[in-house]
Amino acid sequence: MLAPVLQVLQFALLIAAAVAVLEGWLHYHFTRWEKSWFLPAGVLGTVTLVMAGAAASAGGLVDPGRMLSLGMGTAAAECLVALFFKHVVRGRHSLPIMLLAPAALGLGLLIAYPLVFEVYLAFHDLKLTTIMAWSRTGELPFVGLKHFKKVFTSSPLSEVSFWQLFLRTVWWTFINVFFHVAGGFVMALLLNSVTRGKGLYRMLLIVPWAMPQVVAVLAMRGEFHSQYGFVNVMLAKLAAWLPFLGDLGVGPVQWLGQHPFLTCTIINVWLGIPFMAVVILGGLQSISRHYYDAASLDGASAFQQFRMITLPLIRPVLAPAVTLGTVWTFNNINVIYLVTGQAGGTEDADILVSALYKAAFAFYRYSYSAAFALIVFLILFTFSMVWLKWSKGTESHYD
Amino acid sequence: MTERGARTAGLLTSQAILKAHHRREALKTALVHGALILACAVCVYPLLRILAVSLRPGDRIISTDLSIIPQGATMVSYARVFAETHFLFWLWNSLVITVATSLVGVALASTAAYAFSRFKFPGQRLGLSLLLGTQMLPAGMLILPLFLMIMRLKLMNTYLGMVIAYSVSSLPFSIWILKGYFDTIPRSLEEAALVDGTSVFGAFYRIVLPLSTPALAIAFLFNFTQAWNEYLVARVILTDSYKYTWTLGLFDLQGQYLTQWGMFAAASLLVTIPVMAVFLYSSKWLLTGMTLGGVKG
Numbered sequence: 001m002l003a004p005v006l007q008v009l010q011f012a013l014l015i016a017a018a019v020a021v022l023e024g025w026l027h028y029h030f031t032r033w034e035k036s037w038f039l040p041a042g043v044l045g046t047v048t049l050v051m052a053g054a055a056a057s058a059g060g061l062v063d064p065g066r067m068l069s070l071g072m073g074t075a076a077a078e079c080l081v082a083l084f085f086k087h088v089v090r091g092r093h094s095l096p097i098m099l100l101a102p103a104a105l106g107l108g109l110l111i112a113y114p115l116v117f118e119v120y121l122a123f124h125d126l127k128l129t130t131i132m133a134w135s136r137t138g139e140l141p142f143v144g145l146k147h148f149k150k151v152f153t154s155s156p157l158s159e160v161s162f163w164q165l166f167l168r169t170v171w172w173t174f175i176n177v178f179f180h181v182a183g184g185f186v187m188a189l190l191l192n193s194v195t196r197g198k199g200l201y202r203m204l205l206i207v208p209w210a211m212p213q214v215v216a217v218l219a220m221r222g223e224f225h226s227q228y229g230f231v232n233v234m235l236a237k238l239a240a241w242l243p244f245l246g247d248l249g250v251g252p253v254q255w256l257g258q259h260p261f262l263t264c265t266i267i268n269v270w271l272g273i274p275f276m277a278v279v280i281l282g283g284l285q286s287i288s289r290h291y292y293d294a295a296s297l298d299g300a301s302a303f304q305q306f307r308m309i310t311l312p313l314i315r316p317v318l319a320p321a322v323t324l325g326t327v328w329t330f331n332n333i334n335v336i337y338l339v340t341g342q343a344g345g346t347e348d349a350d351i352l353v354s355a356l357y358k359a360a361f362a363f364y365r366y367s368y369s370a371a372f373a374l375i376v377f378l379i380l381f382t383f384s385m386v387w388l389k390w391s392k393g394t395e396s397h398y399d
Numbered sequence: 400m401t402e403r404g405a406r407t408a409g410l411l412t413s414q415a416i417l418k419a420h421h422r423r424e425a426l427k428t429a430l431v432h433g434a435l436i437l438a439c440a441v442c443v444y445p446l447l448r449i450l451a452v453s454l455r456p457g458d459r460i461i462s463t464d465l466s467i468i469p470q471g472a473t474m475v476s477y478a479r480v481f482a483e484t485h486f487l488f489w490l491w492n493s494l495v496i497t498v499a500t501s502l503v504g505v506a507l508a509s510t511a512a513y514a515f516s517r518f519k520f521p522g523q524r525l526g527l528s529l530l531l532g533t534q535m536l537p538a539g540m541l542i543l544p545l546f547l548m549i550m551r552l553k554l555m556n557t558y559l560g561m562v563i564a565y566s567v568s569s570l571p572f573s574i575w576i577l578k579g580y581f582d583t584i585p586r587s588l589e590e591a592a593l594v595d596g597t598s599v600f601g602a603f604y605r606i607v608l609p610l611s612t613p614a615l616a617i618a619f620l621f622n623f624t625q626a627w628n629e630y631l632v633a634r635v636i637l638t639d640s641y642k643y644t645w646t647l648g649l650f651d652l653q654g655q656y657l658t659q660w661g662m663f664a665a666a667s668l669l670v671t672i673p674v675m676a677v678f679l680y681s682s683k684w685l686l687t688g689m690t691l692g693g694v695k696g
Contacts, residue, residue: 008495011559015503057552095599096518100526103511103570110567111533114544121544135551190435194428203679204439207446210678212628214646215667218653219445222452222660230448233463274442331538333631338650357539361635366543373540384535 019102021049026101029085030094039082046078047071121370122147128364140367147371156355156372157363160347166379169330169351172265176329179269181322184276191277192284202278209274217338220267224255231255260340260349268335276321283317284310319391326387330380333357352376446671453477453664460661476661477669486666488641489648493627495558496644500565501622508570508618509611512577513603517586530571539631546635556642564636565626573618580614581607620681627674645670 025046032038051071124140125147134140152162191201208216223230232252239246255263291309300308336354340346341362350358356376360369447467452460454472464470480486514520515527545564554560588610589602597605608615630646637643643651649670652663 007558008499011499011562014559093518093520096514096520096523099510099514099518099603103507103574104526106507106567107533107570110545110563111536111541114541114548115536117544117548118540121547126547138551187438190431190438193431194435197432201435201439205435205442206679207442207675210675211446211671212646212674214628214630214649215449215671216445218649218663219449219667222653222663223445223448228461228463230444230465233465236463270441327534333538337631353538356537357542357631360539360543361546366547369543373537373543376537377540380535380537 022101022105023098025049026094026098029082030089030091030098033086033089033091038086039079042082043075043078047074050074118370118373121367122374124367126366126370127368131366143367147368148375150368151372151375156359156368157347157350160350160355165350165352165355168261169353172261172351173326173329175265176268176272176332177322177325180272180276180325180329181280181318183269183273184280187273187277188280188284191281202281206274206278208271209278213271213334214338216271217267217335220270221256221263221339224263224267226252226254226257229255256339257346260346264336264339264349267339268329268332271335272325272329276325279317279321280314283314286317287313323387323391327380327384330383352379449664449667449671451664452660453668455661457661476665480662480666480669484648484652484662484666485641485643486645486648486669489643489645490670492558492642493644493646496561496565497623497626499558499562500626501619503562503566504569504573504622505615505619507566508573508577509608509615510603511570512574512581513607515574515578516581517589530574533571542632542635545632549636554636556637556639560636561633561644564632565629569622569625573622576618576621577611577614580611584610616681620677624674624678 028042028045032041051067051074054067054070121140123142123144125143126134126140130140155161156165187205191198191205194201211219222228224232226232232255235250236252239251253259287310291313292305295305295309330351331353332351333354333356336349336351337357340349341354341358347355353376356369356373359365359372451464451467451469453476454474455462455464455469455476456471456473457475459469459471460476462469515523549555549560549564552560554563584607588606589599592602592606593599628646629644630650633644633647634650637647640648640651645666649663649666652659652666
């Protein structure tokens with residue numbers, strides 16, 4: 001039990017040291033830029049820091065040639081940075097930059113750098129057979145656009161094609177968001193119309209959302225088991241009670257084997273409705289009663305009231321929730337992977353992002369999946385831009 | 400006389416109408432409650448089924464029985480979870496990784512959010528849009544390069560590797576929430592403190608941070624739930640069963656053999672109950688934070 005605690009302490013110290021070095025370095029550049037010794041001392045200090053860091057992370061085993069080139073590179077870069085601080089920055093904006101620096105460094109190292117690395121991977125060839133050589137030398141053969149072409153010409157997994165995945169993703173996103181919003185509306189309208197027990201209902205209704213997703217999905221997956229799952233047990237009982245339903249074909253279904261996509265969709269709809277319901281309920285409660293009173297005095301029907309009052313007034317709440325929901329659904333690896341991801345699992349439910357994950361970590365096609373990831377990124381980016389433009393356009397319509 | 404008769408009749412019919420109206424309302428209320436009860440059942444039943452499976456005795460784990468408290472209910476599965484799996488290790492690993500991640504995440508987010516909220520500097524708008532832009536990256540896109548980086552740094556199967564992989568994933572969102580909250584705190588408070596001789600950082604640390612406890616709690620909670628429930632990154636970085644987080648452990652329990660369902664169910668319930676308690680308690684604020692971030696975006 002002691003070792004983990006030590007590991008955590010060590011980790012905390014490491015982070016604190018890194019932040020201290022970063023802030024010290026910035027502080028020097030923001031406050032000493034007027035001094036005549038600013039440039040040489042800065043170069044000397046930075047090179048020492050980088051060399052020490054490199055030696056520490058390599059565990060003392062350093063290649064002198066590499067260290068020399070690292071030192072030279074650092075010195076050159078630091079010269080430029082120091083000149084920039086001396087002549088352009090001149091000590092301005094020191095506080096916000098120093099406050100931002102740790103987060104910016106973290107995001108840079110763990111989001112921006114991996115993105116660049118992903119682009120590098122996509123144009124080179126890293127797969128199971130080259131990964132050992134790569135981890136020794138760090139060098140990979142350049143293959144150009146080969147992987148990008150392969151994404152469209154061969155299957156990202158073993159059978160399903162890119163375009164099938166693409167269409168399935170669109171369909172998956174649309175149908176899930178549709179049922180989330182529709183179901184959420186029904187729940188919220190029902191909840192909004194009761195006075196007694198509202199808190200209790202609300203608490204019970206958000207159970208699927210409150211459960212850890214892994215537990216919820218795995219439990220639901222169990223309920224779709226062909227023999228012992230709740231769904232098939234109920235279907236079998238139904239067919240036994242009402243034989244004419246059995247004659248119509250109602251009965252146990254091979255959910256996971258034959259209808260994995262439908263199973264995933266049902267599970268995800270079940271998971272997603274509570275969030276929408278709570279968001280919409282919040283919106284409904286902010287709409288003043290008076291609008292409805294006035295409308296019913298004028299003889300508006302319930303449906304007219306819904307269309308003319310509820311929908312437009314709930315739009316500011318609903319629009320961001322739908323945007324979020326769409327991106328979440330598009331990006332939902334969890335449900336599909338947890339339901340179908342076991343060894344020998346089916347590909348009939350995979351969408352783009354889950355195929356991306358499987359291509360890398362079940363089929364070990366690293367470079368291929370990097371190229372695939374960039375293509376999926378372009379798709380999502382284009383969609384987001386179009387969506388933002390469009391939703392901005394309709395917003396002004398209402399304002 | 401006739402006039403009075405007509406008035407009574409009118410009164411009577413209006414009473415009848417009122418009665419019918421009440422009856423219709425009562426019926427409507429009953430229907431609404433019925434629908435809500437049905438919906439609640441659909442939402443809660445899978446959780447109750449986990450309870451049912453976890454209580455089943457060893458020879459009846461696999462069965463088509465639908466009752467919630469099964470015949471011969473025992474706690475054997477719970478005992479087996481602790482005795483036969485590394486469940487306590489999994490919980491401990493998850494806890495260490497999650498707490499470390501959340502602390503790092505909130506610390507980084509609070510200073511960055513303060514910079515965005517209180518200062519004007521070149522690149523501010525660009526920085527905020529880039530933060531939003533990170534939310535448009537496809538899920539799983541960064542797992543591959545992160546995995547390769549962590550492998551080269553020889554941090555596979557370590558807490559440090561996991562914390563590195565998790566620490567910034569919730570950062571953009573946390574920064575947005577905290578910036579939104581800091582924007583609502585009047586600057587005059589800090590100005591007064593500055594006049595009294597505190598440094599800018601002192602004003603941030605002694606005045607803004609204590610006033611922002613609710614928002615900090617939301618950000619911490621958000622980081623916490625994200626890391627606590629994470630599965631996909633952990634699957635790639637942790638291969639040693641002693642180093643597993645609970646999500647990996649549960650997946651393997653549920654996947655392998657039907658006979659382990661009892662243990663899977665027991666472990667699920669043990670993990671779920673504290674998480675749900677915290678979630679139900681805090682869901683109101685969590686939601687406000689989310690929609691706040693969304694609307695401001």
